[in-house]
Amino acid sequence: GESVGLHLPTLSVQEGDNSIINCAYSNSASDYFIWYKQESGKGPQFIIDIRSNMDKRQGQRVTVLLNKTVKHLSLQIAATQPGDSAVYFCAERFSGGYNKLIFGAGTRLAVHP
Amino acid sequence: GAGVSQSPRYKVAKRGQDVALRCDPISGHVSLFWYQQALGQGPEFLTYFQNEAQLDKSGLPSDRFFAERPEGSVSTLKIQRTQQEDSAVYLCASSLGDSTEAFFGQGTRLTVV
Numbered sequence: 001g002e003s004v005g006l007h008l009p010t011l012s013v014q015e016g017d018n019s020i021i022n023c024a025y026s027n028s029a030s031d032y033f034i035w036y037k038q039e040s041g042k043g044p045q046f047i048i049d050i051r052s053n054m055d056k057r058q059g060q061r062v063t064v065l066l067n068k069t070v071k072h073l074s075l076q077i078a079a080t081q082p083g084d085s086a087v088y089f090c091a092e093r094f095s096g097g098y099n100k101l102i103f104g105a106g107t108r109l110a111v112h113p
Numbered sequence: 114g115a116g117v118s119q120s121p122r123y124k125v126a127k128r129g130q131d132v133a134l135r136c137d138p139i140s141g142h143v144s145l146f147w148y149q150q151a152l153g154q155g156p157e158f159l160t161y162f163q164n165e166a167q168l169d170k171s172g173l174p175s176d177r178f179f180a181e182r183p184e185g186s187v188s189t190l191k192i193q194r195t196q197q198e199d200s201a202v203y204l205c206a207s208s209l210g211d212s213t214e215a216f217f218g219q220g221t222r223l224t225v226v
Contacts, residue, residue: 008153032213043117043204043217044156089155099146099208099215100169103155 008087010108019077019111023090023104026071030092033066034101035075039086047075047088077109085111115139117218119205125224126195134190134221138207146215147180147190148204156204162188195225 036044094100148156
C-alpha cells in the first residue's frame with residue numbers, strides 16, 4: 001500500500017507505555033476537534049472528538065485534551081500496543097455543521113515490542 | 114462489507130487524459146465528502162454533498178475537477194485533462210447528517226505520468 005507520512009515527525013514508544021501526541025490548530029471558530037488514525041494503505045479512521053466548549057474527553061484507552069488559550073490539542077493513548085502504530089492526524093471541523101475538516105500535518109507513532 | 118467503497122484502487126493516467134473515480138458511501142449516509150491527500154500530508158477537503166445537492170465545492174482546485182451524486186448515493190469525482198500535480202490519493206468519506214464521525218474509504222491512488 002501507499003506510504004503515509006514519509007517525512008512526518010515520529011514518536012517512538014515501547015509497548016505498554018503511554019503515548020502523547022500533540023497538535024496546534026489555527027481556527028478558533030471550529031466547533032469540534034477530531035483525532036484520526038491512518039494506517040498505511042488505508043483511509044483515516046475516526047478515534048475521538050471533542051466539542052470546542054470542552055477541555056477533556058475520555059474514550060477507551062484514549063483521552064483528548066483541548067487548550068483553547070494556546071490553541072493546542074493532544075491525544076493520550078494508554079498502554080500503547082503494536083496495533084496503535086500509524087499516522088495520527090488532528091482535524092478541525094468547520095463550524096458550518098458538516099465534516100469539512102482541516103487536517104494537521106500528522107505524527108507517526110511507532111510502537112516497539 | 115458495510116464500509117465506504119472506492120474504485121478503482123489505483124489509476125495511472127497519461128497527462129491530458131480524463132479520469133473518473135467512484136465512491137459508494139455507507140447506505141443511508143446523507144453526507145458525502147471528497148478529500149485529496151498528497152504523499153506525506155494530511156487530507157485536504159475538496160467538496161461536500163448532502164444527498165444529491167453539492168453544498169460546498171470550495172476545495173476543488175480548478176474547473177478541471179467536477180463531482181456529482183445524482184441520486185444521492187454513489188458519487189463520481191471526475192478530473193479532466195489530468196496534470197502531474199493531480200497525482201494524489203483521493204479519499205471519499207460519508208457520515209450520518211451532522212455527525213462528526215466520518216467514515217473514509219481506502220482511497221484511489223491516482224498517478225499522472
